[in-house]
Amino acid sequence: MSEPDGPQPPYAYDLIAMGRLGVDLYPLRAGVPLAEVDAFGKFLGGSAANVAVAAARLGRRTALISRTGADPFGAYLHTELRGFGVDDRWVTPVPAYPTPLTFCEIFPPDDFPLYFYRRPKAPDLEIRPEELDLAAIRAARILWVTGTGLCEEPSRSATLAALAARERRGHTVFDLDWRPLFWGGEGGASGAGGRTGAAAVGVARPHYAAALRHATVAVGNLDECEVATGEREPEAAARALLAAGAELAVVKRGPDGVLALHRDGTRAEVPPVPVEVLNGLGAGDAFGGALCHGLLAGRPLPDVLRYANAAGALVASRLACSSAMPRPEEVEALLAGRVEAVRSDGYGMVGRPRPEAVRSEAHGREARGSEAYGSGTHGSEETRPAAREDERP
Template sequence: MGRLSADIYPTELRTSLRHQRSFIRYVGGFAGNVCTGLARLQVGTAIVSKVGNDGHGEFIRDFLSREAIDVGWLGIDHTLNTPVVFCEIWPPDRFPLLFYRTPTCPDWELTANDFDVDAVAEAPILLVSGTGLAREKSRGAHKVALERHRHTAIFDLDYRPMFWPSPTAFASAVKDLLPRADMVLGNEDEVRAATGLDDARQGIAALRAAGPRVLILKRGGEGAVLFDGDRVLEVPPVRREVVNGLGAGDAFLAAVAHGVLRGIDLGTAVRRANWAGAFVASQVPCSEAMPYLQDLDAAVPSKS
């Protein structure tokens, strides 16, 4: 549920947007990437979002449909254009983004009237992100979906400072929905922003105290840490040459959600997620780089 965009990526690495002359378009955004990742892991997936009545929106709908994603709740806004995102790619760790989605865009205009709340309530897993809370209408839709949902809700903090008037506004929105989440994912900066605490360890404790049973701290090239009840497990990274790290977190989340849905041990699911994130980070695209189930199973068996 949430953010969608047409991602406009450069055909040349290590080149500024000012000097880049050729680009290739992909489907992107939290919802687009995670849905694609799940579909390729053979999970029946539906997207809840909106696009504009334009060629970018049609491109997104066509791609998601080809990936066997249910687009019945992918609405069309007849006033606003589909968001576009440009990026620069400077491996291994600099990927500046230029978003065209303010002051608002179709997925931020999403309301509970745009989807079947009762059907979403019965989904085994509901995945949402912090970006979906950045505007009032979308925040309300997310709140309704989470309040009505009866199964596992996974919340990716997905903090993008340019979408918020202040870190405090982000923290307030997160605080309101945390009690309805069963699992939270984020990196140290996102944990700090979500709690207003400079000490990441205190922030982790604060997030866990707010309700979620499971918290996964994403540490990029240093792996991840799983907090599951009294269990704390440090999961080492998977070493691969990084080309574009922008889609790694969404691939990670898709693999975790797949593990939860299939009853895979969470520690193993996080190890598989680390591999999926590294796999996507070794390529330029995000959605189109998502691994298939046979690739993931071959790399990290589900019973390892």
């Protein structure tokens, strides 16, 4: 089902991630509205970047394809990527646009509104097909791309070109990564779609279908699966992702854990890892990096998911995203039930293990509101009523 570790060409990366990169400015106090926050922590952020950091923390050789502004925040991100052990050779400046900033509010256990400053356009949407190192992309053991990379040109064409260059070799992962604001929508899928949610889904779905034709692995929460396939029931959504082209479908179900189906008939369903959530943003990215780590190691699918859940849970129990990504010994300690696994990430704020499953799912890069727990998700897309204004420069 997966290729185990073994000798690899010296130039091949374990993981190349492609997509969003920016600066996260997070409050240093939980439960305080942004209007009242007086101290922030500055962190590397963006889903693709966080996945690369997460895999690097687990000992994998990783690289990122992205872009920043030609500004001090861009210089900061290069320093951070190198410090985390992520190759930044394909992270290039775009003088016309500033490096994106993202603010959040922290209301544990499941409310983490995000405020994106990505106007007039985010540099990571200026990745161009002609600038891709297709030989390196083909040689990587895993390529990880995201739904956000499909929302505008030239990033859309570049993402599809990278996927096509893989010719379905190795593990080619499509992180469904639904951010309706980036597609002109206000809410999520289905009835939560808001005034323009359905229109945004309609625009996005054909591009998601094009990406799925090239992907061997699809990863997403229930909203994201519905955007991609029209199916929301987990089993039906997983089967629809397989029918669309994936060989492995990973469906993140918040407090109900994770379901994965493989085309060869393998099925795995694991519960979330219980922790006290501090900040669910980043839990899904930790899940993604650990998922890649497990697939590369050739572990049985249930073990891969349990390990990824634990990695996501650790990040959900901490303040930061990138700097909170766990090391192998921390994941193993949490799986063994040792309390010292859940510890501060250096900012004096930390959650604790819980005896029961408290919404702790940690799958997919930056938690998503109600799915920010111990198995991994994304960040809250319900960006408060003022979020449309907050997108403006």
